[in-house]
Amino acid sequence: MNPTTRLWIKRVDLLVGLTVLGWVLIAWFILVGLDSVLQFLRQLRFVGQNGFTVSNAAYYVSVTIPRRMYEMYGSAALIGSLLGLGGLASTGELTALRAAGLSPLRIAISATWVVTVLMVGVVIIGETIGPWGDQQDRAMQLRLRTGAIGLGQSGLWARDGDRIINAARTVLRGIDGHARVQLLDVKVFTMTTDGELSRFDHADTAEHVGNLWILGQVRSSFIDKDGVHSTLRANDRWQSQLDPNVLEKSMIQPQYLSTRDQLRNIRYLERNHENPVAYTTPFWGRILYPLNTLVLMLSAIPFAFGALRSGGAGRRVFMGMLLALIWHFGQQVIVNFGVVYGAPPLLANLLPAILTILLALLYFRQLT
Known part of the structure; x- marks a missing residue:
């Protein structure tokens, strides 16, 4: 040439x-x-x-x-x-x-x-920037719909009576053709009327079944005058007014997540x-x-x-x-x-x- x-x-x-x-x-x-x-x-x-x-x-x-x-x-x-x-x-x-x-x-x-x-x-x-913007949008929507739930850098935060709940991540699971929300790395702080911590629960997962939340792999710590007492259970029932439908709306749709977050959720579901x-x-x-x-x-x-x-x-x-x-x-x-x-x-x-x-x-x- x-x-x-x-x-x-x-x-x-x-x-x-x-x-x-x-x-x-x-x-x-x-x-x-x-x-x-x-x-x-x-x-x-x-x-x-x-x-x-x-x-x-x-x-x-x-x-x-x-x-x-x-x-x-x-x-x-x-x-x-x-x-x-x-x-x-x-x-x-x-x-x-x-x-x-x-x-x-x-x-x-x-x-x-x-x-x-x-x-x-x-x-x-x-x-x-795209996934970050959608996260900001979801956080605003939750804040306006209910003052008891919010999203932040550390995950989802919610208030349920005398308890404060934090879930590091949320993931959608397909069950019988329906998508169900599952909370991961869940922390539940139970407070006294004086605002002091009386109980702390940490669970690997939390899933809404029927009218109850089921916690998986739960470690509970109770605080009283004699000190701190801990128990470990495979699962535990959790009475909560936390609405799974509201949580589902708080999630960024899978197609709007970054590939890194999508892959992380895929690997989690495959491991289970x-x-x-x-x-x-x-x-x-x-x-x-x-x-x-x-x-x-x-x-x-x-x-x-x-x-x-x-x-x-x-x-x-x-x-x-x-x-x-x-x-x-x-x-x-x-x-x-x-x-x-x-x-x-x-x-x-x-x-x-x-x-x-x-x-x-x-x-x-x-x-x-």
């Missing part, structure tokens, strides 16, 4: 990449902005209830923006690619690039590098010989998120060489949203079928990407 050809390819990469980058950023900003405004308007319906204010609604939207950025990036990459490459096609620049000997696949690669670079930042957001499907499916969805975004983008690029060449921006946006919806629902159907029929979660999440890659490669082959 001579120096002139190398320089030409670099200019092609910059032309296509920067054009796509501009449109991806515009589409991303609009999608996140519209979703945030809609969520803010929905939250305004609760203003005045349980002390909920307009500032609380604004806080809810602001802390969940990172998660919305993570969720919307795939659609923004798709729509931005269609707008950018469609614009180049309508002005004849894609035709000139192909006349110079560049294949549609080569042009598509020039468009994907900027999406890949942005993807690194998006993944970092989804693993750090329980089905971790509530976490394995969103875990592999997060792991494959970068791949799925690039696959979705590549599958839409061929339309810029054909169906969208003479269309306007509105047509390209419509086509982008249509493809995003088809991909979203198609992926959900395949993944859900995989869960129902016991397919490995990795295979169920990977199959939509494999099928889309095969269809995209077949389309690119027809264009050459």
